[in-house]
Amino acid sequence: MPSSTSEKVYVIGATGNIGIKVVNSLLAREVSTTIYVRDVEKSRALFASSTNASTHLTFVQGDYADLSAFKSSIAGHNRLFLLVADVENMPTIKQDLGTIAYSAGVKQIVDLSSRFALLDWRTSFIGESHRLAEERLYQLALQHGGTVVSLRPSRFFTNHTWTKGALTHLNAVVDCHPSDLKVEYISIDDIADVATVVLTDPIEKHQSRAYTLIGDSVDGVTRASYFGQILNKPIVYKQVSPQELVDTMVKSDSPWPLAYDMATVDTTRAPTDAVPILLGRPYETLESWVLKNKELFV
Template sequence: MSKVYVIGATGGIGNQLVKTLLSRGVQTTILVRDPSKAAGLFGESENLTVVQGDYADDAAFKQSIVGHERLFLLVQDFKNMPAIKRNFAQIAYAAGAKQVVDISSGSVSSPWRQHQIATSHYCSEEAIFNLPNRGSYVALRPTQFFSNHFFGDHQTIKFKSAIFGSAKPDSTVPWISPTDIAELAANVLTEPIEKHGDMVYSMTSEVLSGNDRAQILSRVLGKDVKYLQISAEEQYKAYVERAHFPHSVAYGFVDAGESNFQISPALSIVLHRPPQSLEAWLELNKDKF
């Protein structure tokens, strides 16, 4: 089975991906700033190689990518994302990698340069796709993660029995489980490269309003949870102060507006199971609320 190299291994999605790959017996290499953090997350495994480095450490990556056929990319630096992703992909392809799997965003399908998040991911995809003599390039385009509830909703539910947002109570937003993102990435990284080729996988499992989410939360947590609409200014302030988002990201979330996204009907084909629902994800994480 092909060796897999993972960039972004210690975040929520990368963490689940690495554990899934190791459970399947895949030889996996991760590039991390802090090897002790990786040891705490993954323990010891004969199939895991930990390389210390970061986005700017070309030397460590160039040496350690040799012998890997697959590269997984998850980069959180929105400002420098296109350059970072292009650099990693270019080095990997030149070293013999045959496939790059990139966590992009559903926002790429939004109007051109609608906000910073969409622009960063669009330019990243374009930069990798246009590399000369590249191998396979698969882009996963998830919409909002269920784990975005940890940006502040988990606290307001605990102390105010409410979730807050600037969207109208019945306005819908597209959602996907981070577990599904990690598992789809693992499937693409372990199945035949030619099967997935240059596929783009849109990832929306549920389209829910604030009221919908409040009802699901109430059912799972066994208490009455309300959705309360606040101003755009209040929502922006919450993202900046609680989630510590930079201006461009916080503004992008608030300005996204009502969703035109539809549920991705074919996800079960590549996941090999039905996508996880918000209710199921909350059941597994309800101790945090």
């Protein structure tokens, strides 16, 4: 059952990969939506042609570093979509935002977490931050009689844009896994669609669930073949050692803890049932995403 149009949703992270689609989908459903953005003019331009933006979209200028604008604008909203890009400081930022939100009467937070939160305790920098943030939001929800739905996506399809250089210069997809090992991925459109459904379903339906989002598990040789199709040249899979992957990422300015995660985490589960159940359709496949987003790689 769709929510009533008296619902008001607040969105943090509105101008990023996932946030843009969440905001556009909420507006298309005529949900009053407030977005917390660093640059209002840039954001106005971004959503200028969005359906119902002129009537249903409100902009608040703010930053993680100073939450006063969030504090003075959150009252009257019953739901919050919470995506924080600062992985290192995420637990504190989400705790502060969650405290303000629940105290102001928010009943549901939809938190963009990570499937890495399920890895062995403290074995991953990304996992530890997301898990701590989840735990703090969950405790806050219990204290305030609210709910928190944690979305735990695995590796985004869009991460492939990070390694565009290897496609161009080495004609290769480079990773440290054996070539036949299937690794987890997920479409950002699927993540955004799940978020939109949860934000517009009755709050009681999802309570404080956590949804693990693994959409496609693909081995290295198969991934390389998708890029060969769009680039019209042979692309091979090149397996490097975990040490080489870390060194290459650090040379390209990745923080060492992130590079270590990418070289060591075990993300080899099969796709989960969340999208088929919640959205009533199959997950987007990596192949279809690569073919659809050729312009990102040529």
